[in-house]
Amino acid sequence: MQLVRFRIDLAPRCSLGPGKIALLEAIAERGSLTQAAATLGMSYRYAWLLLEDLKHSFTAPVTRATIGGRGGGGVELTKFGAELVRRYVKARHRIDVVARSAFAPLVKKVSTRASRPAPDKKRARSIKRAA
Amino acid sequence: MQLVRFRIDLAPRCSLGPGKIALLEAIAERGSLTQAAATLGMSYRYAWLLLEDLKHSFTAPVTRATIGGRGGGGVELTKFGAELVRRYVKARHRIDVVARSAFAPLVKKVSTRASRPAPDKKRARSIKRAA
Numbered sequence: 478m479q480l481v482r483f484r485i486d487l488a489p490r491c492s493l494g495p496g497k498i499a500l501l502e503a504i505a506e507r508g509s510l511t512q513a514a515a516t517l518g519m520s521y522r523y524a525w526l527l528l529e530d531l532k533h534s535f536t537a538p539v540t541r542a543t544i545g546g547r548g549g550g551g552v553e554l555t556k557f558g559a560e561l562v563r564r565y566v567k568a569r570h571r572i573d574v575v576a577r578s579a580f581a582p583l584v585k586k587v588s589t590r591a592s593r594p595a596p597d598k599k600r601a602r603s604i605k606r607a608a
Numbered sequence: 609m610q611l612v613r614f615r616i617d618l619a620p621r622c623s624l625g626p627g628k629i630a631l632l633e634a635i636a637e638r639g640s641l642t643q644a645a646a647t648l649g650m651s652y653r654y655a656w657l658l659l660e661d662l663k664h665s666f667t668a669p670v671t672r673a674t675i676g677g678r679g680g681g682g683v684e685l686t687k688f689g690a691e692l693v694r695r696y697v698k699a700r701h702r703i704d705v706v707a708r709s710a711f712a713p714l715v716k717k718v719s720t721r722a723s724r725p726a727p728d729k730k731r732a733r734s735i736k737r738a739a
Contacts, residue, residue: 568710579699
């Protein structure tokens with residue numbers, strides 16, 4: 478189980494979090510924004526907004542259009558886009574190690590109720606997001 | 609500037625994030641849930657829900673009622689509540705160090721536009737949360 482979800486703010490309007498990274502990873506895998514969004518259960522519009530936000534965040538592009546192939550062209554990561562993902566994934570691993578050591582003594586105080594999966598995923602997600 | 613915001617999931621329904629920790633810190637400082645919520649610009653109901661969630665997350669209570677004083681009683685952190693805050697703050701510091709080293713080479717690629725403060729804070733916050 479992944480322990481930590483994190484967002485890094487590189488500047489007031491330049492942030493990287495689990496949503497953007499998952500999107501870039503799905504684009505690398507699927508080669509299409511439509512298919513990447515579908516894989517993640519994200520609306521096309523939301524995925525597009527995340528990419529727009531990334532486009533305005535950095536001086537280098539994170540994706541580029543591909544031409545041809547099935548469906549008549551798609552999108553792929555640039556070298557810089559792949560670097561964003563690689564750095565985030567590496568940091569995530571190291572942050573998980575830090576968090577495991579910092580919070581290990583608390584795990585035995587988790588209630589049995591909290592250890593069970595949430596009965597309604599949507600509600601649980603909204604509570605987690607709120608926290 | 610704090611670089612990273614993170615949430616740790618100790619179990620499916622047991623998570624700690626910046627909102628809950630800020631609330632516990634404000635309770636320790638103000639001695640009242642109403643005042644803590646006001647300090648953070650949180651509704652009383654939202655603050656109460658966060659505390660309820662914490663109450664169901666752990667076997668030990670994180671806050672307890674205080675009796676007497678101005679306003680006729682309030683709330684304070686238990687020893688365990690204070691421990692949650694202490695561990696989170698310590699982990700936050702170490703995670704910031706990890707993130708700074710992992711993302712340092714990207715800072716020079718942040719666009720000038722993204723380096724300026726957002727013109728409309730509410731909108732910027734919703735985009736960040738989305739990411």
